[in-house]
Amino acid sequence: xxxxxxxxxxxxxxxxxxxxxxxxxxxxxxxxxxxxxxxxxxxxxxxxxxxxxxxxxxxxxxxxxxxxxxxxxxxxxxxxxxxxxxxxxxxxxxxxxxxxxxxxxxxxxxxxxxxxxxxxxxxxxxxxxxxxxxxxxxxxxxxxxxxxxxxxxxxxxxxxxxxxxxxxxxxxxxxxxxxxxxxxxxxxxxxxxxxxxxxxxxxxxxxxxxxxxxxxxxxxxxxxxxxxxxxxxxxxxxxxxxxxxxxxxxxxxxxxxxxxxxxxxxxxxxxxxxxxxxxxxxxxxxxxxxxxxxxxxxxxxxxxxxxxxxxxxxxxxxxxxxxxxxxxxxxxxxxxxxxxxxxxxxxxxxxxxxxxxxxxxxxxxxxxxxxxxxxxxxxxxxxxxxxxxxxxxxxxxxxxxxxxxxxxxxxxxx
Ligand code: UDP
Numbered sequence: 001x002x003x004x005x006x007x008x009x010x011x012x013x014x015x016x017x018x019x020x021x022x023x024x025x026x027x028x029x030x031x032x033x034x035x036x037x038x039x040x041x042x043x044x045x046x047x048x049x050x051x052x053x054x055x056x057x058x059x060x061x062x063x064x065x066x067x068x069x070x071x072x073x074x075x076x077x078x079x080x081x082x083x084x085x086x087x088x089x090x091x092x093x094x095x096x097x098x099x100x101x102x103x104x105x106x107x108x109x110x111x112x113x114x115x116x117x118x119x120x121x122x123x124x125x126x127x128x129x130x131x132x133x134x135x136x137x138x139x140x141x142x143x144x145x146x147x148x149x150x151x152x153x154x155x156x157x158x159x160x161x162x163x164x165x166x167x168x169x170x171x172x173x174x175x176x177x178x179x180x181x182x183x184x185x186x187x188x189x190x191x192x193x194x195x196x197x198x199x200x201x202x203x204x205x206x207x208x209x210x211x212x213x214x215x216x217x218x219x220x221x222x223x224x225x226x227x228x229x230x231x232x233x234x235x236x237x238x239x240x241x242x243x244x245x246x247x248x249x250x251x252x253x254x255x256x257x258x259x260x261x262x263x264x265x266x267x268x269x270x271x272x273x274x275x276x277x278x279x280x281x282x283x284x285x286x287x288x289x290x291x292x293x294x295x296x297x298x299x300x301x302x303x304x305x306x307x308x309x310x311x312x313x314x315x316x317x318x319x320x321x322x323x324x325x326x327x328x329x330x331x332x333x334x335x336x337x338x339x340x341x342x343x344x345x346x347x348x349x350x351x352x353x354x355x356x357x358x359x360x361x362x363x364x365x366x367x368x369x370x371x372x373x374x375x376x377x378x379x380x381x382x383x384x385x386x387x388x389x390x391x392x393x394x395x396x397x398x399x400x401x402x403x404x405x406x407x408x409x410x411x412x413x414x
Contacts, residue, residue, distance in 0.1 A: 001028060001040040002102060002109035002116075004084060005077050008040055009053060009061055013258035013294030015071060018224050019321040020129045022297075023191055024105055025055065030396035032058030036403070039097070041088050043077060044069050064088050077108055078149065085115050101403055105129060107150050110157035123162035123406045128154060130318050131171070133178045134339070138316035138356070139228060155179055162406045165399070167191055167319035168340035187402050190343065192392035193324045198301050200330030200384055206305035217252045217370050220307035220331070222300065222322045223314075225259035225272050230313030230336060235276060236359035237313070239283030241367055249288065252370060254311075256291045257303055304329035308376065309369045315356050317341045327351070328387035332379035334365045344390075350383040 001024060008025035010017045028038040037058050044051075044063035047070070053061045066084035067076060077084075092099075102124045104113035110126055117124045132146035132154055139146075158164065158179040164186045166172040172188050175181035207214055219238070223229045234254070242249045259273055273291060280289045295303070304310065310326035312335035319340035323333045327344070333351030335341045345351040352369065354361040369376050 001038055002104040002112050003040055003042045004081070004106070004108040004112060005043055005074060006105060007042040007045060007049075007061065007063070008055060009049065010045070011294060012297065013222070013224060014260045015224065016074065019191070019319065020105055022321060023127075023129070026192060026194070026392045027395060027399060028059040029056040030392050031399065032056045034396060034400060036400065039099070043067070043084060045071060062088075062091060064091065074108065075147075078111075078147075081108065081111050085112050088112070089116070089119075100407060101125065103127075103399075103403075104157075104161075107132065107153045107157070110161075111153050114153075114156060114160065117160075123410045124157075124160070125163045125165060125402065125406060126157045126161040127165040127167075128157075128171075128175075128318070129167075130316070131174055131178065134174050134316050134318075135228065138338075161185070162409070163187055163402055165189055165402070168343045170339050170342060171318050187398065189395060189398040189402075190340070190390055191319045191321055191324070192390050192395045193321065193328045193387055194392065195328050195388055197297060198304060198325045198328035198387075200380075201302070201305040203306060203308075206302045209302050210306055212306055213253075215251070217248070218307045218309075219252060219254045219366060219370070220257065220303055220310045220326070221254065221313075222257045222303070222310065222326075223312075225256070225276070227272075228315050230315050230356065231256070231276060232279060233315075233357055233359050233362060234311050234313045235279045235283065235285070235289070237311075237362035237366060238285060238288065240359055240363035242283070242285065242288070244363065245367060245371075248367075248370070252288060254285075254289045255303065255307070256289065257300060258294050259291065260294065300325070301329065304331050307331050309334055309366060311362070311366065312336065312341060312345075313356075313362055314338060314341065320344050323351070324387055324390055327383035330380045330384040332369055332376055332383055334362065334369060336362075346382065346386060349379070350386045351379055 003024045006020040010021045031038050040061045044065045051063050064087045066080045102113045104126050106129050113124045132150040136146045158181045166188050172186045304326050310331050310333050312323045317339040323335050323344050326333050327350050333345050335345045336356040337353040338356045347353040352365040354365050
């Protein structure tokens with residue numbers, strides 16, 4: 001498993017750590033439990049990590065040194081991929097291991113897979129998690145403009161990989177339309193959720209555990225603090241909500257989970273938080289918005305249970321684990337009608353869908369869910385039952401079958 005910039009052991013919700021780290025972690029554990037041995041190769045980023053750490057019996061994380069052992073921006077990770085690959089090869093040679101297959105995550109790993117696969121003579125399976133061309137269409141902030149190199153690498157990986165995993169039918173059609181992927185090579189496999197960890201718990205108990213007011217109405221946002229997550233739109237929507245319904249100003253609170261609030265952590269994200277705080281000030285919402293930084297998934301589960309509604313206002317989203325985790329907790333979702341979110345959230349059944357970037361529509365939907373008790377109960381029930389379909393064991397079944405197919409095809413060629 002190649003996951004150059006997403007370590008499965010990483011602290012989640014900070015800069016560049018989120019759904020992909022969870023996916024690699026859960027899939028590796030799932031495969032190992034089926035007797036498929038997994039080594040995850042990732043860039044060494046945390047000085048407290050050991051070079052090799054066990055994820056589960058049969059699944060290891062191997063940290064590869066390339067560049068300083070700390071956070072570095074993706075451009076620098078990219079510039080050091082040659083070094084990463086050489087170090088990885090040295091490690092594999094020293095251990096004397098051989099692999100049957102490469103499963104690569106994100107475009108940075110695709111560049112490494114491309115160098116290793118011909119040397120090792122093994123098939124490659126690629127999952128992008130987000131696609132550069134899709135992101136480019138959705139973004140306006142210059143700093144996040146996706147590089148031409150990224151798009152080139154994605155195009156090559158689409159052409160050369162033995163199979164592509166897409167998290168939704170929407171991603172599959174993006175691969176076909178934007179990257180000319182062969183439909184025969186695409187396996188559509190939605191992500192999973194741990195329904196034991198994310199489960200409905202009484203709201204009063206969750207609020208008590210978190211020390212929150214029992215009377216407030218709580219809107220929850222969870223995710224990396226980046227423009228792509230639509231957090232600016234959500235703050236404008238909250239401002240709009242309070243303009244239409246001034247009475248709600250005394251009751252409704254938005255809790256923002258995620259992001260590095262400590263400047264020593266991830267400086268660029270802190271800047272974004274400062275920008276958002278200015279937006280909060282513009283809308284006079286200082287008493288209504290709390291930024292609490294990132295939390296681990298055990299604590300996050302309590303936040304989903306404490307919330308009345310979870311807002312997922314992303315500008316683009318290949319899948320949207322946060323929406324699924326909220327649903328598993330029995331908390332309705334108000335999400336944008338983009339990417340995988342349209343397949344995860346069933347409009348009127350487990351949440352409401354609104355157009356991306358439309359703060360007025362988002363405000364209306366939030367108002368409906370917050371003020372219509374019957375609707376909220378209906379969506380809460382639908383949310384949990386829909387989430388139960390998405391298990392990691394189902395993901396494991398799909399990936400195991402894909403490995404078998406790809407290896408059989410390779411065997412037939414030789
Ligand atoms: N997450 C977390 N703590 C945080 C913020 C996020 O554990 O403070 C996790 C969350 O549970 C989810 C993942 O990060 O599993 C975010 O995944 P999603 O697919 O929603 O977004 P991505 O990061 O892939 O864009």
